[in-house]
Amino acid sequence: MTSPEPDFDVIVVGGGPAGAVAAHQLATAGLSVVLIERGETPGSKNLSGGVLYGRVLDQVFPGFAQEAPVERRITRHVTTFLTPDSAVSLDYRGGPLADPVNAVTVLRAKLDPWLVERAEEAGAFVMPGVRVDELLREPGPHGRPQVVGVRAGDDELRARVVVAADGVNSFLARSIGLRPQPPEHHLAVGVKAVVRLPREAVEDRFGVSGDDGAAHAIVGDCTHGIGGGGFLYTNTDSLSVGVVLRLDDLLRSGRTAIEVFEDYLDHPGLAPYLRGGEIAEYGSHLVAEGGLAMVGDVHTDGLVVVGEAAGLTINSGLTVRGMDLAVGSALAAATGVAEAIAAGDVSRDGLAAYRRHLDESFVMADMRTYAKAPAFLERTGMYGAYGELAADLFRDVFSLDTTPRRHLAKVALGAFKRSPVTVRQLVSDGWAGVRAL
Amino acid sequence: MSTSQTVTVRLARNRFLLDEEESHIEIDQEVCRSTGTGKRLVAVCPAGVYTEREDGTIDAEYAACLECGTCLAVAAPGALRWHYPRGGFGVAFREG
Numbered sequence: 071m072t073s074p075e076p077d078f079d080v081i082v083v084g085g086g087p088a089g090a091v092a093a094h095q096l097a098t099a100g101l102s103v104v105l106i107e108r109g110e111t112p113g114s115k116n117l118s119g120g121v122l123y124g125r126v127l128d129q130v131f132p133g134f135a136q137e138a139p140v141e142r143r144i145t146r147h148v149t150t151f152l153t154p155d156s157a158v159s160l161d162y163r164g165g166p167l168a169d170p171v172n173a174v175t176v177l178r179a180k181l182d183p184w185l186v187e188r189a190e191e192a193g194a195f196v197m198p199g200v201r202v203d204e205l206l207r208e209p210g211p212h213g214r215p216q217v218v219g220v221r222a223g224d225d226e227l228r229a230r231v232v233v234a235a236d237g238v239n240s241f242l243a244r245s246i247g248l249r250p251q252p253p254e255h256h257l258a259v260g261v262k263a264v265v266r267l268p269r270e271a272v273e274d275r276f277g278v279s280g281d282d283g284a285a286h287a288i289v290g291d292c293t294h295g296i297g298g299g300g301f302l303y304t305n306t307d308s309l310s311v312g313v314v315l316r317l318d319d320l321l322r323s324g325r326t327a328i329e330v331f332e333d334y335l336d337h338p339g340l341a342p343y344l345r346g347g348e349i350a351e352y353g354s355h356l357v358a359e360g361g362l363a364m365v366g367d368v369h370t371d372g373l374v375v376v377g378e379a380a381g382l383t384i385n386s387g388l389t390v391r392g393m394d395l396a397v398g399s400a401l402a403a404a405t406g407v408a409e410a411i412a413a414g415d416v417s418r419d420g421l422a423a424y425r426r427h428l429d430e431s432f433v434m435a436d437m438r439t440y441a442k443a444p445a446f447l448e449r450t451g452m453y454g455a456y457g458e459l460a461a462d463l464f465r466d467v468f469s470l471d472t473t474p475r476r477h478l479a480k481v482a483l484g485a486f487k488r489s490p491v492t493v494r495q496l497v498s499d500g501w502a503g504v505r506a507l
Numbered sequence: 508m509s510t511s512q513t514v515t516v517r518l519a520r521n522r523f524l525l526d527e528e529e530s531h532i533e534i535d536q537e538v539c540r541s542t543g544t545g546k547r548l549v550a551v552c553p554a555g556v557y558t559e560r561e562d563g564t565i566d567a568e569y570a571a572c573l574e575c576g577t578c579l580a581v582a583a584p585g586a587l588r589w590h591y592p593r594g595g596f597g598v599a600f601r602e603g
């Protein structure tokens with residue numbers, strides 16, 4: 071029995087950064103490509119904190135930061151340690167952040183349609199508003215089941231290769247047993263609001279002007295000690311503000327995600343930034359937190375898995391990165407898939423070309439560099455006691471109460487003696503942190 | 508008035524395309540009860556979709572779902588059937 075001819079060379083499922091860039095590259099290489107997205111329009115299901123490290127996207131679309139709907143270029147990175155009633159911040163600004171553009175803030179309902187339009191322009195056929203329900207499989211030439219297409223409702227579409235760019239839940243790869251359901255400590259829930267503020271208020275409060283913007287990473291009391299952290303990013307005339315909460319810790323805490331989010335937004339340390347702002351939208355999304363341990367298998371017969379569906383995110387404690395890794399994996403996949411199709415071998419051996427390109431790319435290099443970050447972040451010190459310690463230290467330095475000023479090292483030691491953090495813990499966390507971050 | 512408002516007020520700012528014909532969330536009350544899944548669903552859902560009655564029954568207000576998949580990630584096997592809404596339906600972010 072011969073199988074029917076494929077309708078397309080490649081079916082890409084998912085119109086996030088991974089799927090859009092994969093479709094763009096494959097169409098540009100001359101292959102026939104369909105991109106299927108369940109959202110009414112691309113981006114309508116997607117949410118991120120919003121800091122896009124743009125160098126890799128700039129390779130695909132040179133000068134994209136001028137063309138694409140981006141919000142602000144990040145020229146200030148602020149790290150804030152919160153305690154219940156104080157905030158200590160480290161402010162990093164620098165020319166190197168702005169030129170060439172290192173990071174920009176984005177809103178996904180605006181960015182993703184632009185990316186998908188680029189794919190369409192390159193010749194990909196885009197089908198929005200369609201949910202893929204299942205992968206079609208048939209016995210392949212090597213006697214193993216081979217992915218030959220997808221089913222959406224009553225329709226079946228066939229292709230030589232399917233690219234699963236379906237995001238963190240990765241239902242397609244899970245449905246055929248390629249990827250396991252991640253354990254709770256490998257997932258975090260992100261809860262976010264977009265808060266509308268006049269442009270001038272954004273610029274005054276964050277000390278930026280023009281198209282420049284600030285990214286605040288918030289640690290310490292912001293999550294009531296639950297592993298994760300808070301973010302506060304500037305858009306043109308709004309703020310992206312939210313928390314990321316590791317699921318195992320959230321469940322252990324006895325609190326609800328709603329309550330943690332509300333306490334965060336109402337924290338006195340955030341009030342000066344949010345005052346008078348109106349919530350324009352409220353959303354949530356999972357984040358893969360397993361790091362390198364979560365990557366596992368990313369290809370099989372007739373299928374490759376890209377972006378967050380392949381577990382490709384890095385949470386360093388101060389930044390979440392996923393969009394740039396999604397783009398990087400899409401580039402590796404497009405090259406590998408085009409090679410496999412040209413060689414006439416789309417079995418897992420042929421598609422191993424994707425894995426090779428991925429392993430050689432910055433994506434896996436960075437995943438390996440940060441491999442120890444998840445374990446480091448599981449140490450709760452990062453989220454509670456260290457904020458207290460930092461606040462205590464700065465209180466001693468800045469609260470001039472006529473007692474003679476002590477040398478900073480002594481102040482630090484004093485604060486440290488009052489803190490529940492032990493030397494051993496500090497040293498071992500510091501060391502683990504140096505190696506992990 | 509606090510910035511955070513209540514979850515109902517926050518959700519009211521969103522755009523939803525409600526699928527009147529089918530819910531994408533189904534709960535097996537028996538399994539939910541015997542595995543303690545109900546309380547986990549209530550704890551993790553950022554949209555407040557799940558509520559627990561006094562007798563332990565879990566109600567799901569699927570129209571408010573933000574489609575993150577967190578509930579499914581913490582549910583005991585068999586306690587919850589959750590999938591994405593049909594194509595084009597559900598939450599439609601305008602910001603993201």
Ligand SMILES: Cc1cc2nc3c(=O)[nH]c(=O)nc-3n(C[C@H](O)[C@H](O)[C@H](O)COP(=O)(O)OP(=O)(O)OC[C@H]3O[C@@H](n4cnc5c(N)ncnc54)[C@H](O)[C@@H]3O)c2cc1C
Binds near residue numbers: 356
């Ligand atoms: C709170 C939060 C903060 C974050 N902050 C940052 C940050 O500051 N910087 C950063 O780089 N990353 C950040 N991330 C991570 C980043 O958002 C993701 O890693 C990135 O979006 C992954 O891109 P993707 O294309 O792989 O998947 P997605 O963007 O999730 O795209 C998947 C697409 O597939 C579609 N889809 C899924 N299933 C189907 C189906 N069955 N049929 C049809 N379509 C389907 C979806 O609708 C979606 O459009 C954050 C994430 C969260 C949750």
Ligand code: SF4
Binds near residue numbers: 553572573574575579
């Ligand atoms: S998917 Fe997210 S928002 Fe929807 S019910 Fe589950 S936890 Fe709640």
